[in-house]
Every structure is written in structure tokens, then in C-alpha cells.
Amino acid sequence: MSVGSTEREFMKGCLACELMDGTREVPGGTVAEDEHWAVDHCLGPFGVGAFVLKTKEHRDSLWTMTDGEAATAGPFLRRLSQAIIDALGAERVYVTVWVDAPPHHMHFVVWPRYPGEPKASQLEARRREEGMPDWDAMADAARRVRERLERE
Ligand SMILES: [Zn+2]
Numbered sequence: 240m241s242v243g244s245t246e247r248e249f250m251k252g253c254l255a256c257e258l259m260d261g262t263r264e265v266p267g268g269t270v271a272e273d274e275h276w277a278v279d280h281c282l283g284p285f286g287v288g289a290f291v292l293k294t295k296e297h298r299d300s301l302w303t304m305t306d307g308e309a310a311t312a313g314p315f316l317r318r319l320s321q322a323i324i325d326a327l328g329a330e331r332v333y334v335t336v337w338v339d340a341p342p343h344h345m346h347f348v349v350w351p352r353y354p355g356e357p358k359a360s361q362l363e364a365r366r367r368e369e370g371m372p373d374w375d376a377m378a379d380a381a382r383r384v385r386e387r388l389e390r391e
Pocket of ligand 1: 250253254255256257297342343344
């Protein structure tokens with residue numbers, strides 16, 4: 240599935256671009272998007288129900304976000320974290336941000352702690368040990384969060 244405007248330039252070999260232009264598949268597909276941001280299930284070791292909010296454009300740091308990206312990031316994080324709580328039964332939602340290697344897409348990893356799980360630093364280590372979650376479980380979480388976001 241392709242998202243974004245037709246003028247947008249996608250870069251071959253860039254994971255985020257290839258997920259947005261449909262070259263590579265993400266579990267459950269794109270969950271939400273606007274002019275500046277796209278959300279899909281995280282492909283890293285952050286558990287079932289971890290999502291990535293990423294800039295559609297290449298952006299190498301928080302401080303180089305455009306005014307439009309900065310203005311919409313907060314509301315998007317609020318909606319997404321609420322949807323993770325409501326749709327998946329998470330107890331807390333954490334946000335991790337880093338941008339290391341080019342090609343850069345600013346991305347927020349928005350990841351859940353479920354009832355009974357340890358707090359953030361211990362949970363992060365546990366999730367890293369567990370590795371990437373089961374594909375079908377990620378696709379199901381994506382579907383539930385998309386449905387929750389679409390009910391607004
Ligand atoms: Zn890219």
C-alpha cells in the first residue's frame with residue numbers, strides 16, 4: 240500500500256521509505272498518517288503493540304523538524320498513546336527517540352507496558368532479549384489500534 244503524496248520522493252534502500260512506498264511490508268499495514276507523519280508497527284524488539292511515528296521526509300534530528308512536523312507531533316503522540324491504552328490494554332506507554340544512521344527519518348518508538356510487566360528499564364532489556372515479536376501478533380495489534388484511531 241502506498242501512502243503520501245504522489246510528488247513524494249522515496250529512496251531505494253531506505254527502510255522507512257520502502258515501507259511507505261510498499262516495497263517492503265509492515266505487519267498490519269500503515270496504521271495512521273497525516274501530511275507529515277506515518278505510523279506503523281515497530282519492527283524492532285519493543286514488543287507487540289509498539290508503534291513507530293516517523294516523518295515522511297528525511298529529517299535528521301528533533302531540532303530540524305519543520306514547524307508543521309513539530310506542531311503535529313504532539314497531538315499525534317497523544318492520539319497514538321491513548322489508542323495503545325484503549326485498544327491493547329496497556330497500562331503505560333513509553334516513548335523512545337533516536338536518529339542515528341542515514342538516511343534519517345525522525346522516529347518516535349511508542350511502546351507499551353502491559354499489566355504485570357516490570358518498569359521501563361527492566362522491560363526494555365527483557366524485550367531486547369525476546370527480539371522482534373511474532374508477525375501475526377503485530378498485525379493484529381496494528382489492526383486494533385487502527386480501528387481505535389478511526390473511531391475518533
Ligand atoms: Zn527514507
